[in-house]
Amino acid sequence: MESNCKSIVWFRRDLRIEDNPALAAAARDGSVLPVFIWCPKEEGPYIPGRVSRWWLKQSLIQLEQSLKSLGAELVLIKAESTLSALLDCIGAIGATKVVYNHLYDPVSLVRDHNITQKLGEKGVGVQSYNGELLHEPWEVYGDNGNAFTTFDAYFDECLKLQTGSVTQLPPCCLVPATGKVEKCLIDELGLEDESEKSSNVLLGRGWSPGWANANKAFTRFIENHLLNYSKDRLRVHGNCTSLLSPHLHFGELSVRKVFSSVLMKQTVWKNEQNLVGENSANLFLKAIRLREYSRYICFNFPFTHERLLLSNLKFFPWNADQEHFKAWRQGRTGYPLVDAGMRELWATGWIHNRIRVIVSSFFVKFLVLPWQWGMRYFWDTLLDADLENDILGWQYISGGLPDGHALERMDFPQVQGFKYDPDGDYIRQWLPELAQIPCEWIHHPYDAPEYVLESAGVDLGSNYPKPIIDIDLARARLIEAISIMRGKDLSAKVDGTDEEVFDNYDTNISLAMPNVVVKGKSLFPDASSHHRRVTSMQNWKNVFINKKRLNSSKGERVLEDESRGCSSGGDRSKTDDDLHSTAESRLGKRQATCSDRDPFSFPHNGSTMSQHMENMPSKIGIKKSIDHFTRFIIGNLYLDSTHDCV
Template identity: 60%
Template sequence: MNSPNKTIIWFRRDLRIEDNPALAAAVKDGSVLPVFIWCPSEEGEFYPGRASRWWLKQSLTQLNQSLKSLGCPLVTMRTESTLPALLQCIDAIGATRVVYNNLYDPVSLVRDHKIKTQLMALGVSVQSFNADLLYEPWEVSDENGHAFTNFSAYWEKCKDLPIDSVTSLPPWKLVAATGVDVIHRCSIEDLGLENESEKSSNALLSRGWSPGWSNANIMLDEFVERHLAEYAKNRRKLEGTTTSLLSPYLHFGEISVKKIYRTVRTKQIQWAKDDMSEAEESVDLFLRSIGLREYSRYLCFNFPFTHERSLLGNFRHYPWQSDEGQFKSWRQGRTGYPLVDAGMRELWATGWIHNKTRVIVASFFVKFLLLPWTWGMKYFWDTLLDADLESDILGWQYVSGSLPDGHELNRLDSPEVQGHNFDPDGEYVRSWIPELVRMPNEWIHHPWNAPKSVLVAAGVDLGVNYPKPIVDINTARERLDDAVSLMWKLDRTSRVAKFGGTDEVVADNLMEINTLEIPVVIVKKEASCTSSSFDQRVPSYYNVKNNSRNITPRDVDGQRPIQANLNNQVETSKMNEDTLSTAESSSGRKRSISDSLYAVPNPKFSSAEENSLKEHDSYASVGSFVRKWQEADKLGADKEEEDIDVQSCIDGDRPSKRSS
């Protein structure tokens, strides 16, 4: 007997059949309509790059095949606005409910809040589920109910919390809703995820990767059985299969993070019984990488401004250098530092680089070149196969020192030293820089120091067929020290000006103390009794302040700070507009985008770059997000926190913490 209930399952980045809570809820009672809606205009400046779109296309193809075998093929639609497309589907089948799985990036928070509000106003039931995380961002807080801004503290708290062990089994059969024929749908090919000029490059990706949820399970099994035990030892190697390679599968939701966690923990228990203590470190490090992915979502949800500016408020005074020429040299792998150049060339050619390489090239970008970290973040988003906005934000903020537990501000890692540590034989460099293929191991990571006879024998003509270093390391050190000093000087001057009425002694003390400006957000609130416990919450902007921690210049170098008791005097009395909710309000965000150091330039691309990026402006300003916030604000959302429906780090080792 047919049930009158008709449910739309809205697929996004949860492209799997197994352990998909929204799909499981949809098929419990009545017929279903699985739909994927592609809306490039809503992606704004974070329109996916070529490699990422290729992966999405392959993953959708396998998902459609799986759903079709269950009796209900996937409906794919290309549109200029998601909401009208959903309304068309609702009208076509007479749907009474829409279900989907939660997303946490700024773009999705705005869109999902708007869609849920308007659908509910029309009488459509809307429900969302957690399919992406071990813990929802509003479930974890410190003892004061504040959002964590330190990963280690966050992860320690998470490890003490229970994990939902319920697994949503894949359905045996789907009952397809009637009326689908009137929907303006298109084929996966017609979504436009891949144009003709990209197909030749994308063909190379298929040689090394097999997207799709069933392939994700194969990758997990292979990693756990063959590579997990030696993960701690091998993860520092820049070549070969030394990490799990699960990050793109996780980004597109082709595998559940809970399944990965359970599988690894089961193996850990088995090894403990077999007394394989050497494997314990590998498991702990891998689970820590899972925690980093969780933390990336946590930060983006509770601090939704972090896609465009640093978590630490002090960085508003940092003197970033907007040098588009150096930005181009870095992108093209023409910096003159072999390890950096090899990493950037591999990234462009394959859409993939090892996490350690990501840290190396990112650190060079922000510390040697002093380029804004948002430029590098956006370039990674455009080029990485596993491009994941939240993980991208976390990684770049961490390396730039923009997080309380990030890299030390004065930390300058030598690519030469890193080359000897992580590529001692130079094989990685030689595989991506043919100009240096005949350089001896002794000089492969610093050819500028090689004797002329060695360069001649290797066929290297510095400045001709391989560039000289874009900046000398000693000069880079001086520039970095000057930039950090200037930031603190401007920051202290700003605080003194803010407290213009303070006496001379207090002003002098303020001018001698460096204070980390860390926003504080209260995240632990009681859920509304009228809301579903499954529905996603909106990040709240109430009870927000700046938590200013006093440090001295010696803190930056890892030495013990001088104690001071001026916290109450430097604490901001008004709400920090940086922490306004993405979905709830934009009224406080009035700054001019044209004045922002974080607007990414539109560089002169090479012909290869133009072919890959010509469909969109890959380096747009952040203005699109402000417009979306303004649009969301017009919805008149309730200003009380409510329950509403609304990657990469998985393979990464954590660099050393900020010592202060």
């Protein structure tokens, strides 16, 4: 132990004491000051929503208690600048280094690089660690040095790499660094205001945040539910899957621990020739890899939160219909399975992944709404709101990935309903107005005879809406939009104006985000239309890549996005049933009601991703290849930043 070394442990989305590389390293080297800095200004347009902030608050409370039991107190700081807050802490205790675990989303990458650079200039050592992934993004590349753009290729490469399965135990004790540090109480962070507390009470009845609770939830799953995961995971009604996604997002649960534990189970079942268990374990391990792939895509292509990875939708005529958007998020589309999912989301902050697939597919394919709108709404309303996972899912549904669903593919809600909710239990739970509809008509009441509706007490257009769009009309409109897109794309190529750039929304980037009015008051009374736009990254217009590596080979299977993918009634790829995220439904344990009030609100602070990216040093020089960005981050953010403590 370097007894004279004083380390600041900068907690972010690694809210655990077990298998926390940054905390373990600091504890070995000397005294520590654990710090969590809440700086919403630096999150740009991606400030966590109400339910996500509730979870963060509860998780911090448990982390605070755990660190205190080890001998060190968690310092909570609300700041305008993370760098300034860290510098204040460094000065207060005379810290010689700052340690943290990596994050991979674009906002964090830029912030971490800038902070590392500034601290280095002031002579403060920085050490960063892998606390979230089995393999970090720069460890998985093809023979040509390019990043993979299909999950199968990425997955196959990962299988060749050795996975570190040894997890670190929590430190037996911590030596607190001495010094007077300005801090605040948990309630002073502003993660939960008074108006939100009554709504958040329901969340506490169904969920138990915190790293200790995460370990308990994982133990219950692996002992009681993993065996039948392959069969149960597709049911949208009932507590049938892992429910681990919020724990994983906030870093309460070590991915290495999850992976190694499931791998051990798989080995046991394989030796016992238990094919069901072996298949279940294999599917769950693929789900973990799919989560890793979302980080991989965001790291290598940091513009994907705004623009599709492929440029095939560059000229797609999105329909910026605010009324359709409102009907979708309020669960009043007239399609029961879609409406049940959206009402559950608003009431509980959570929906089964298959429902996420269905509602997002309906959003893009039937309503032809801009996919960024849907992704932002998910971000604002999900407990497990995860930028990287949501990017992967929405891009996959929108046909923006080489192995994603074709844009022409339409999965009809009633077909999906009979497949995943055959008895209508899920719909009856979240749409009580349809509770008396017979199973035969529960997924398409608009086709039911009048006497069936009357006996069930359903008055379409009154107590339950008629479909906002006819299926045949939706199909025709999608086909027309695709035809327009291809015509414009062909014209651009003929005219020689087509560019091989990732700038799929040149003609649509100014689509205004709806200015929603709740109870007669605009949520953006002082905001300009610029602040309500889909965020832009004009800095990245000159980012070129080789299109050849975006073409998936004919032999590759279609990527399932159970984490955000889409299924069909007939021509669904086998892989569509193979991959599932660990985020699943807690329906059997929760009861909540959905309000009819408009649930949509977008936090904003006037800072766009473009402004964040403008802070990147000019020496990055991203002009010809996105690989330059990758090499820069690796070379400057992670490798050169691991200075020794002095």
